[in-house]
Amino acid sequence: MEYDNNWLLSLMVFLPLIGAAVVMLIPKAQEELVKAVALGTTLVTAALGVFMLFDFDYGKSGDLQYVVDKEWINVINSRYILGVDGMSLPLIALTLLIVPLCLVYTFGHFPEPRNPKAILALILILETGMIGTFASQDLILFFVFFEVVLLPMFFMIAVWGGDDRRYASLKFFLYTMFGSALMLVSFLALYFLADGSIVGDQANTFSIVSLSEGASLGISRSAQLWIFAGMFVGFGVKVPMFPFHTWLPDAHTQAPTVGSVILAAVLLKLGTYGFIRIAIPMLPEAASAWAPFIGLLAVIGIIYGALGCLAQRDMKRLIAFSSVAHMGFVMLGISTLTDFGINAAIFGMVAHGLITGMLFFIAGSMKDRYHTLDMGRLGGLLVSAPRLGWILGFSAMASLGLPGLAGFWGEFPAILASYNPASILPESTFRGYMVVAALGTVLAAGYLLWMLQKTAMGNPKEEFADNEEITDVKKHEWIAWAPILALILLFGLYPRPIFTTTDDAVVKSLTVDIQGEEIENCLEVEGADLGKECFANVRETAESMKE
Amino acid sequence: MIDAFSSAFGLLASSGAFERPPIDWHAVAPELCLLGGGALLTLIDVIWLEKGRSITSALAGIVMLIPLIPILTLAIDSEDRSMFKGAFVVDKYSLIIKALFLLSGYLVVLLSTNYIAEGEYWENEYYGMLISSVLGMVLMASARDLITIFVALELLSIPAYLLAAWRKKDHKSNEAGLKYYLMGVFASAIMLYGMSLIFGVSGSTILEEINESIASGGANTPVITLGITFVIIGFGFKVSAFPFHTWAPDTYEGAPTPVTAFLAVASKAAGFVALMNLVVIGFIGQEDVFQPLIWILAALSMTAGNVMALRQTNIVRLMAYSGIAQAGFMLAPLAVAGEGPAIADKAVSAVVTYLVIYAAMNIGAFGIILAVSRKTKSADLESYNGLFRTSPSLAIVMTVFLASLAGIPPLGGWYAKFSVFTSLTSASTNWGYGLAVVAAINAVIAFGYYGKIAMRMWVEDPHETHVGEVKVPVSLLTALVLTAGTTIAFGVAPGIVTHFTDVSLIAFGG
Structure with missing residues (x-):
């Protein structure tokens, strides 16, 4: 690569970690210094991100940029490879935006038991893990960063969480760890079965680039299906997809506000990102076999999440279930295996990150004021705290996919994409999914408006009528929220920047070709049988190249 | 030691006057340094009596470190050396193992310093036993014949029996020592019986010759099977x-905590x-005998150890059961070691990698247990409640060790588990994949109890009698810094470990 400024990504990944170490070394008494160092670190990291946003070559957004490729674990040919392309750039930017805002928000109201030093250090470690995952271009490195986020989040829920935090944190941990254990076994199977020599790498390789460019295409169909299954569980737990979602409502409800925000805004995206970065490009054939099933689970998630919302009394739990539904749209977009669907999915990830993150912020602020989120007791927010009420209304509208706000561009194209999935997929099935997903948007409008009615409309209940604690939006809340609100509106009105950034990378990730040997995209060959034949040819070609 | 060799040769030499075989002094230098150091330590005690006490532990630490110098020169020399017809071999594998034992020994000395000095224990004898x-x-690292292995085993076990009972006024410690002794002797007997069967069939005690003899096919299969089974069961103990x-x-609970760390690791x-x-080296080619046996031992140890650990309320007992589970992980690669030379090499590297990383994180965890029990005088899990509030740095370091033991990146333990997975999947057999899945599920279960301790430290309120910071003496602090540093370093850059543990046992035997 011609980009020689490759220190940038490493710095971006590890700066927060250094910040965390510094924060831990500062004596407890100097709270202001702790805050300053933590915020300063994230701001500098974010500034690097802004520089990258301007410096990034959008004309070549399909290629990896700022690549670092260094030796790491030689015996297994696992390398320290970082790189950014159009697919990861928006997600890295999202992370870099959300973390400082979370810090600012926390400064205004530290959750109990306070201990600012510890919680700030944990947030910084989380940031390293998240950026690292999005930037990794080696499976083992990806796995390590993917796991780095587990412990800080575990402690954040366990220490600063609600009454049921012990159960929720352990459940969160065990679910995700189980998923990643199977994911790791899949990675290893890929390592041993794929042949990197086809693309000019070593025979056994963990390089994401080599594996997506065709190293894994020679693997037999049945093995591909098993490997994909392992990854499916690993990433699916994180998303979370329908049968694996039960950790999410507990974790969200018990987590402190910043924990919920980071969880919703970024951590869930690690799963969907894994699908589009690793599972689908490396195993397109297995993906096409699994896609109808993934689509089915996605629409079940949409409906189930929506019905789950309608059954909640707790506002935070409702938002958590709405996450299940929204991530269902993202997964539906991914399961179409078209560039259109996956572009929509990435947009959906960013939009969901902003909107649901915002909703969790508001829920946290309401909890601070009312000390309850029981929707039976809330009401009249527009009277007691009008600005907060309007922000809640705005975010709820964005969440239900109102055109003109960011949520729309995540959901609508995903539904549209399932009208016309990849040619190899059964069209009628996906059109069925489309209808169900469209119904899901109606339900979404239902539960969000119902929530708004319960909490914001009407007059305040007697117990909160003249409560002095219920103040309007405070200064730190404005600082933390204004950028998010602005971006929700901006991307709603002008979604182009994200779509143009991601498109090249997405198209590239879906194209089956082996270096030197141009092979058409089997997913788009007309007729499912012809597509399967095309994959069989690809396998044969890969076999012959091995010899 | 010399006796051991002469007796080995007494068996082998059918007739003729005894001639001293040539000795490569450089190759045995680490053992000689240790022997000399131990003797010096005893001598100082005899001559200076009480005056020598103050420097005993420091001296013991130095004695543990000095043999690293010849090990380093041997490593730089990088020539494989073999003595006594192949009974004693120095190669890369044995050197890294020797270094591991010596460094573990050094860390145990650091853990022991205050514990032994502050209790009413015999100090000098303690370190003497530790050194022997x-x-x-x-010696075991270089042993390549049955008798050398047996002598090395007894040499390391007998002092350990005594060390386990070092708190002699405590019933539990006596129980620990006695139980350990009886079980240990029982295991030795079984093993020795197995060895005698193998010797009887193959006519040799040298492992390579045994292998050639039983591989040639003329051997009596049922006896070989019985012999191998007995030997493996003996080491199973x-x-x-x-x-x-x-x-x-029981032994872990009753023994002095530094000794427990020593038993659990070294x-x-x-x-x-x-x-x-x-x-x-010896049984390769007999994989239909040892592979199923080790497979079952590994799967059972992981699962049973984990399940029983979940129910423990005493941290030392918990660590004992977790150690059983970890032993299952370390056994696992050997269950596929017979699938071919390359896979055997991978298996050996995986076990050695695991041993190195395990030593750092486990001794570290015992260091914290020691530090906490100095204040609370108890090994109940409850004494960890609220440790994060009373002594945050200890709690963070313990979290590092626990997370590493649970195998969570980026701490050393993940690479240990990962190398086990790699070796199991590299065999590409259904048995290998099956054990990998068992191991993966167990890795998740293990977090159940490691996480429980972490939760106590971070979430619960401290017990009212346990408020106030835990004070850590200097030597213990050194041990903690060293182990925590290596645990993190191994996880972030596993290349540090694999550089040394990329070893082969077969390459030398050819």
């Missing part, structure tokens, strides 16, 4: 694999080293 036990381990683990929890590692030497 380490000497047995260092040593490494506390289920169902031969019953001594471990003594167990010695068992694995012997097992690897036997399986990979």
Whole structure:
């Protein structure tokens, strides 16, 4: 690569970690210094991100940029490879935006038991893990960063969480760890079965680039299906997809506000990102076999999440279930295996990150004021705290996919994409999914408006009528929220920047070709049988190249 | 030690006057340094009496470190050396293992310093025993024949029996020592019986010759099977694999905590080293005998150890059961070691990698246990409640060790588990994949109890009698810094470990 400024990504990944170490070394008494160092670190990291946003070559957004490729674990040919392309750039930017805002928000109201030093250090470690995952271009490195986020989040829920935090944190941990254990076994199977020599790498390789460019295409169909299954569980737990979602409502409800925000805004995206970065490009054939099933689970998630919302009394739990539904749209977009669907999915990830993150912020602020989120007791927010009420209304509208706000561009194209999935997929099935997903948007409008009615409309209940604690939006809340609100509106009105950034990378990730040997995209060959034949040819070609 | 060799040769030499075989002094230098150091330590005690006490532990630490110098020169020389017709071999594998034993021994000395000095214990004898036990381990790393293995094993075990009962006024410690002794002797007897069967069939005690003899096909298969089974079961006791683990929890609980750390790490590692030497050099080609046996031992140890650990309320007992589960992980690669030379090499590297990383994180965890029990005088899990509030740095370091033991990146333990997975999947057999899945599920279960301790430290309120910071003496602090540093470094850059543990047992035997 011609980009020689490759220190940038490493710095971006590890700066927060250094910040965390510094924060831990500062004596407890100097709270202001702790805050300053933590915020300063994230701001500098974010500034690097802004520089990258301007410096990034959008004309070549399909290629990896700022690549670092260094030796790491030689015996297994696992390398320290970082790189950014159009697919990861928006997600890295999202992370870099959300973390400082979370810090600012926390400064205004530290959750109990306070201990600012510890919680700030944990947030910084989380940031390293998240950026690292999005930037990794080696499976083992990806796995390590993917796991780095587990412990800080575990402690954040366990220490600063609600009454049921012990159960929720352990459940969160065990679910995700189980998923990643199977994911790791899949990675290893890929390592041993794929042949990197086809693309000019070593025979056994963990390089994401080599594996997506065709190293894994020679693997037999049945093995591909098993490997994909392992990854499916690993990433699916994180998303979370329908049968694996039960950790999410507990974790969200018990987590402190910043924990919920980071969880919703970024951590869930690690799963969907894994699908589009690793599972689908490396195993397109297995993906096409699994896609109808993934689509089915996605629409079940949409409906189930929506019905789950309608059954909640707790506002935070409702938002958590709405996450299940929204991530269902993202997964539906991914399961179409078209560039259109996956572009929509990435947009959906960013939009969901902003909107649901915002909703969790508001829920946290309401909890601070009312000390309850029981929707039976809330009401009249527009009277007691009008600005907060309007922000809640705005975010709820964005969440239900109102055109003109960011949520729309995540959901609508995903539904549209399932009208016309990849040619190899059964069209009628996906059109069925489309209808169900469209119904899901109606339900979404239902539960969000119902929530708004319960909490914001009407007059305040007697117990909160003249409560002095219920103040309007405070200064730190404005600082933390204004950028998010602005971006929700901006991307709603002008979604182009994200779509143009991601498109090249997405198209590239879906194209089956082996270096030197141009092979058409089997997913788009007309007729499912012809597509399967095309994959069989690809396998044969890969076999012959091995010899 | 010399006696051991002469007796070995007494058996081999059918007739004729005894001639001293040539000795490569450079190759035996580490053992000699240790022997000399131990003797010096005893001498100082005899001459200076009480005056020498103050420097005993420092001296013991130095004695543990000095043999690293010849090990370093041997490593730089990088020539494989073999003596006594192949009974004693110095190669890259044995050197890294020796270094591991010596460094573990050094860390145990650091853990012991205050514990032994502050209690009413015999100090000098304690370190003497420790050094002779380490000497047995260092010898084990090079042992390539049945008799040398057996002598090394006894040399490392007998002092360990005594060390386990070092708190002699405490019933539990007496129980620990006695139980350990009886089970240990029982295991030795079984093993010796197995060895005699193997010797009877193959006509040799040298592992390579045994292998050639039983591989040629003329051997009596049922006797070989019985012999191999007995030997593996004997070492099953040593490494506390289920169902031969019953001594471990009681012994760990009763023994002085530094000794427990020693047993849990160094003594167990010695068992694995012997097992690897036997399986990979001696029994290769008999994989239909040892593979199923080890497969079952590994799967049972992981699962049973984990499940029983979930129910413990005493941290030392918990660590004992977790150690059983970890032993299952370390056994696992050997269950596929017979699938071919390349896979055997991978298996050996995986076990050695695991041993190195395990030593750092486990000794570290015992260091914290020691530090906390200095203040609370108890090993109940409850004494960890609220540790994060009373002594945050200890709680963070303990979290590092626990997370590493649970195998969470980026701490050392993940790479240990990962190398086990790699070696299992590299075999590409259904048995290998099956054990990998069992291991993956167990890795998740293990977090159940490691996480429980972490939760107590971070979430619960401290017990009212336990408020106030835990004070950590200097030597213990050194041990903690060293182990925590290496645990993190191994996880972030596993290349540091694999650079040394990329070893082969077969390459030398050819």
